[in-house]
Amino acid sequence: MTSPFGTIVSSNITPDRQFGIGAYSYADFARALREGIAPGNKRLYPAMPYVSFSKVPDGDMRALYAYMMNGVQPVAKPAPPTHVPFPFNQRWALAFWDLVFAPSGQFQPRFDHDAQWNRGAYLVQSLGHCGSCHTPRGAGYQERGYDDSSSNYLAGGVNDNWYAPNLRGDTGSGLGRGSQDELAAFLKTGHGAGIAVFGSMVETVEGSLQYLSNDDLHAIARYLKTLPATGAADGQYKPSPQSGTVEKTRAPDKPSATGAAVYASFCAQCHQANGTGIPQTFPKLAGNQAVISEDTTSLIRLLVEGGNSPATANGPPRQAMPAFSGILTDGQIAEVLTFIRGSWGNDARPVTTSNVASLRSKLHK
Numbered sequence: 001m002t003s004p005f006g007t008i009v010s011s012n013i014t015p016d017r018q019f020g021i022g023a024y025s026y027a028d029f030a031r032a033l034r035e036g037i038a039p040g041n042k043r044l045y046p047a048m049p050y051v052s053f054s055k056v057p058d059g060d061m062r063a064l065y066a067y068m069m070n071g072v073q074p075v076a077k078p079a080p081p082t083h084v085p086f087p088f089n090q091r092w093a094l095a096f097w098d099l100v101f102a103p104s105g106q107f108q109p110r111f112d113h114d115a116q117w118n119r120g121a122y123l124v125q126s127l128g129h130c131g132s133c134h135t136p137r138g139a140g141y142q143e144r145g146y147d148d149s150s151s152n153y154l155a156g157g158v159n160d161n162w163y164a165p166n167l168r169g170d171t172g173s174g175l176g177r178g179s180q181d182e183l184a185a186f187l188k189t190g191h192g193a194g195i196a197v198f199g200s201m202v203e204t205v206e207g208s209l210q211y212l213s214n215d216d217l218h219a220i221a222r223y224l225k226t227l228p229a230t231g232a233a234d235g236q237y238k239p240s241p242q243s244g245t246v247e248k249t250r251a252p253d254k255p256s257a258t259g260a261a262v263y264a265s266f267c268a269q270c271h272q273a274n275g276t277g278i279p280q281t282f283p284k285l286a287g288n289q290a291v292i293s294e295d296t297t298s299l300i301r302l303l304v305e306g307g308n309s310p311a312t313a314n315g316p317p318r319q320a321m322p323a324f325s326g327i328l329t330d331g332q333i334a335e336v337l338t339f340i341r342g343s344w345g346n347d348a349r350p351v352t353t354s355n356v357a358s359l360r361s362k363l364h365k
């Protein structure tokens with residue numbers, strides 16, 4: 001994954017004794033996960049979410065160790081080396097990072113909340129490590145809040161050139177509009193309410209969330225639904241009343257003819273002329289939280305690279321969104337995104353050609 005330190009390659013964590021973690025004792029394993037220190041005092045980069053894992057108590061940590069050692073096939077292959085430039089290749093210096101930023105201590109249940117809320121808070125803050133993508137990061141790459149005591153917690157962040165949106169109670173781009181039951185069902189398949197997850201959230205759903213029990217999914221949804229809105233300056237969704245027009249505050253008054261034309265030729269066959277999509281197949285764009293969020297990193301990246309909706313045991317089959325990098329210019333991508341952010345009741349800031357050009361240069365695409 002890319003980080004401000006450079007490109008970091010994740011380690012071989014199969015139980016191979018030479019290349020993986022097969023020689024780790026339980027104490028070595030727990031220390032690496034909770035403190036980010038591997039045997040030989042090797043400091044791990046904070047791209048590994050050890051600050052979140054520090055909240056995992058011994059019972060779950062031992063279960064995880066037993067699984068990693070006995071349930072995973074060893075792979076005798078070295079992970080490619082991580083190349084980060086000086087001074088970030090000086091791993092010892094990460095000790096100072098830990099001193100300044102890493103809060104430690106296991107998850108403490110809150111007695112002013114019931115068991116379901118506490119289960120959700122524990123899963124989200126620790127093993128789910130939702131904050132490593134969804135919480136904004138500060139100048140030192142630290143997450144600006146590791147639990148609900150911070151109003152920045154899960155307020156939306158960019159990581160690895162994907163923007164993971166606000167999961168707080170805001171009704172524009174946050175989770176304020178849906179119910180707890182809808183959210184629990186959405187997390188299981190990555191589909192629901194006419195939208196589909198994309199980008200790095202696809203792996204999260206396919207690799208982790210689909211395997212959670214319904215009780216755990218409901219606990220997560222319950223906890224997230226109690227996070228208050230931030231009042232962020234995000235876009236809004238105001239579906240038009242039957243008569244009259246809705247006053248736009250952020251989208252341009254007159255959507256450009258280019259944006260509408262690109263949409264009609266390249267997008268409407270799947271997302272439909274009125275932006276409603278086709279449920280469980282092609283996501284709707286009207287009223288879609290991801291389309292109106294203030295940060296447009298994920299929208300631009302998805303158009304440039306394309307993507308796939310998640311495929312899970314209980315969800316609809318995978319569908320592809322094509323890549324437009326060789327087909328549309330930076331200007332056309334900006335125009336079509338501005339068009340979808342300002343149509344069908346969506347009201348969000350325009351996207352500029354330079355927004356597109358600067359992300360494309362970071363992605364080298």
Ligand code: HEC
Pocket residue numbers: 123124128129130131132133134162163164165166167173174175187196197198199200201204220289290298
């Ligand atoms: C590896 C990074 C990553 C992790 C970890 C992650 N997410 Fe996401 N998530 C994203 C990205 C990127 C998006 C934006 C794309 C989209 O809307 O599907 C997203 C979107 C979402 C959405 C859709 C929001 C919307 O308004 O469209 C929900 C809900 C969500 N994540 C919940 C969670 C929860 C709960 C966790 C922890 C259990 C979590 N995510 C962990 C990256 C991540």
Ligand code: HEC
Pocket residue numbers: 195196197198199202262263266267268269270271281282283284285288290291299302303307308309310319320321322324336337340
């Ligand atoms: C062949 C069908 C197809 C075409 C053509 C297409 N898309 Fe998509 N689009 C999809 C699919 C499938 C997804 C879900 C991708 C995922 O989950 O990774 C998607 C996702 C999206 C999303 C994210 C919304 C969400 O909730 O997942 C946006 C924004 C988007 N498309 C915009 C566009 C624009 C703009 C165009 C035209 C330039 C376009 N699409 C063309 C199929 C298509």
